[in-house]
Amino acid sequence: MLYLDHNATTPLDPRVLEAMMPYLTEQYGNASSTHKFGLTAKDAVTRATQQLADLLNAQPNELVFTSGATESINLALKGVAEAYADRGHHIITVATEHKAVLDVCAYLETIGIAVTYLPVQPDGRLDPDVVEAAFTDQTILLAVMLANNETGVLQDLRPLAELAHAHEALLFTDATQAVGKIPVDVDALDVDLLALSAHKFYGPKGVGALYTRQRRGQRTKLTAQMHGGGHQRGFRSGTLNVPGIVGLGAAAHWAKTELDDNNQKLVSLRDTLEASLLEIPGSILNGHPTLRLPNITNISFPGLEADTWVAAQTEIMAATGSACTAAIIEPSHVLQAMGRSNEEAFGALRFGVSHTQTVEEIAQVAEAIMLSLQTLNLLANP
Numbered sequence: 001m002l003y004l005d006h007n008a009t010t011p012l013d014p015r016v017l018e019a020m021m022p023y024l025t026e027q028y029g030n031a032s033s034t035h036k037f038g039l040t041a042k043d044a045v046t047r048a049t050q051q052l053a054d055l056l057n058a059q060p061n062e063l064v065f066t067s068g069a070t071e072s073i074n075l076a077l078k079g080v081a082e083a084y085a086d087r088g089h090h091i092i093t094v095a096t097e098h099k100a101v102l103d104v105c106a107y108l109e110t111i112g113i114a115v116t117y118l119p120v121q122p123d124g125r126l127d128p129d130v131v132e133a134a135f136t137d138q139t140i141l142l143a144v145m146l147a148n149n150e151t152g153v154l155q156d157l158r159p160l161a162e163l164a165h166a167h168e169a170l171l172f173t174d175a176t177q178a179v180g181k182i183p184v185d186v187d188a189l190d191v192d193l194l195a196l197s198a199h200k201f202y203g204p205k206g207v208g209a210l211y212t213r214q215r216r217g218q219r220t221k222l223t224a225q226m227h228g229g230g231h232q233r234g235f236r237s238g239t240l241n242v243p244g245i246v247g248l249g250a251a252a253h254w255a256k257t258e259l260d261d262n263n264q265k266l267v268s269l270r271d272t273l274e275a276s277l278l279e280i281p282g283s284i285l286n287g288h289p290t291l292r293l294p295n296i297t298n299i300s301f302p303g304l305e306a307d308t309w310v311a312a313q314t315e316i317m318a319a320t321g322s323a324c325t326a327a328i329i330e331p332s333h334v335l336q337a338m339g340r341s342n343e344e345a346f347g348a349l350r351f352g353v354s355h356t357q358t359v360e361e362i363a364q365v366a367e368a369i370m371l372s373l374q375t376l377n378l379l380a381n382p
């Protein structure tokens with residue numbers, strides 16, 4: 001079976017596992033201990049922090065390790081809402097964000113924060129004028145994802161950072177899908193906070209990070225959400241997950257080293273698959289055709305029940321709408337926000353390729369997918 005769901009999670013790169021292994025076995029020290037094992041663990045964390053900082057063009061003291069993007073997002077949104085409570089009570093976000101952002105916003109609404117959910121254009125992109133009009137004198141934070149997890153659509157963060165800063169607000173971005181696939185430079189984007197997760201770019205599950213800008217004159221305030229011991233400069237207490245952090249660092253290192261090569265390969269694999277699937281009459285591409293991640297395609301097939309189809313596949317593993325909401329069969333909130341009908345949303349498949357795959361493999365599964373969709377009579381009913 002071929003795995004085509006690399007936006008849900010990725011396998012561990014064997015080189016990453018190799019880097020982690022010593023810290024899972026002999027080198028089990030607590031990075032807070034002052035003896036030899038502790039110092040070895042601390043050194044490994046220092047190296048990994050630098051590797052992640054290099055990938056993001058950040059400074060090591062601007063990174064906080066967490067259990068993944070969900071925790072990073074919780075820390076960013078709740079931490080900013082609390083730290084800036086005397087400044088304002090309004091957050092702006094987007095209807096197409098991941099549930100990890102939308103659910104935190106829904107929680108913040110229950111404790112008195114006003115949240116504006118911006119609409120997107122049919123291609124999934126934000127209109128900067130719509131963003132600008134949403135600011136009030138109460139706005140403390142603009143939360144906009146860099147790349148969407150269902151469609152791969154990218155947002156231009158730099159102009160949004162300018163807007164946010166002109167209104168004395170911060171810009172947070174959920175960059176979980178973008179990191180490792182496209183260049184992500186916190187200075188070029190001018191973001192104040194950024195969330196990521198290792199398992200989306202060939203690192204281990206259960207470890208991620210939050211970037212918080214701490215340059216001179218630009219210190220982002222953040223109220224800790226996890227108390228107990230004051231680890232990580234008080235931003236996030238708890239014994240450091242040394243093997244996980246080493247894995248995150250190694251994944252960041254390889255992502256940076258191989259980004260350009262992987263990027264080109266992903267585009268050619270994705271385009272091979274996409275070109276075949278778009279031959280099916282009535283199929284429509286969801287999302288902007290070029291301003292998106294290199295590895296993802298999201299296509300609606302008329303009359304398809306995507307959930308049933310995915311579960312019945314024996315040759316490929318793909319995703320419908322969003323894996324995170326798959327327990328409840330609801331049309332994707334992302335596709336709905338882009339103006340797709342319920343039928344189009346229920347008929348959407350998301351494919352995410354990996355640089356470890358070959359054109360032959362992809363061409364072969366494209367054929368299999370075509371045949372399978374054909375037997376559903378889709379081709380006969382354009």
Ligand SMILES: *Cc1c(COP(=O)(O)O)cnc(C)c1O
Binds near residue numbers: 145
């Ligand atoms: C996967 C993902 C998350 C959640 O990451 P976890 O590691 O599961 O916490 C958040 N946002 C986006 C865009 C994602 O793709």
